[in-house]
Amino acid sequence: MQIGELARAARCSVATIRYYEQVGLLPAPERTAGNFRRYQATHLARLQAIRGCRALDLSRDEIRTLLAQLDGAARDCSAIDRVIDDHLTHVCEQIQALEHLRAQLEELRARCRGAGSVETCGVMAGLLDLDVEVRARVHT
């Protein structure tokens, strides 16, 4: 199986696969005589797991932790659970931050409501009053 076929099977781009190899998520496969990567079924399974993790928005490091548990034949799954739990907490925090953001945006938009001019609009003025401390850190 060469890289394009693997990419189609895992529904990701060829560049993404090479990137995963580069950062050590996907093991480097054997090469053909012409230096093409040749993948086995195990690679597809691992790539699908990685894509699943990314679909859950897990970071590179979190994914590495999970994969290491698989590889290490760990006796219990507590480390796996911890990664999932931590990430769940993180996702909930992000949701809360975004809800806060939405409320602020709605409040801001309400300040305009048909005011014609920039001066009377109140949106730009409202920007100055925002509580920058309670910054919604959406991207982490």
Next chain:
Amino acid sequence: MQIGELARAARCSVATIRYYEQVGLLPAPERTAGNFRRYQATHLARLQAIRGCRALDLSRDEIRTLLAQLDGAARDCSAIDRVIDDHLTHVCEQIQALEHLRAQLEELRARCRGAGSVETCGVMAGLLDLDVEVRARVHT
């Protein structure tokens, strides 16, 4: 007012201010004889507006659009409203994507529930089944 004082007033870092200047959000101020930046009150107002926008997670380009409206002495505020509306829509989409993510994570975590070993845990197996197509594009 030099850069450190401005940074304290706007509650951001000195490096951030230099970055905003570099990318054209904040106009380059005058310099002292010793090549230090010297800011006026107008710079603080503009910086606070930028920080307000960032607190709402507006992008560089969205902020540029808003600031251009301010600078251009535009007659009506429809462009401003459009930026806010579009961003609000975007934030709502992000929230929905994250809710979907949370549901998936909770479902995944439920698969373990005290299974001791990695093999019987079901979490790793669950990763393979995730609908990668409906990928929650949280970061845009």
Next chain:
DNA sequence: CTTGACTCTACAGCCGCTCGAGGGTGTCGA
């Protein structure tokens, strides 16, 4: 022998900063 689909490496770019190195400036007190 050529065409065309595929592959290779290496590097730059995106965003919104943040940090570090290696220097200069300006105001104190001793």
Next chain:
DNA sequence: TCGACACCCTCGAGCGGCTGTAGAGTCAAG
């Protein structure tokens, strides 16, 4: 006059998770 110290300067690299480009090589079919 010297040194200590806080502040400032520029330049360049780094983060994550890719994406895109350039320029070259591989391989099967016609």
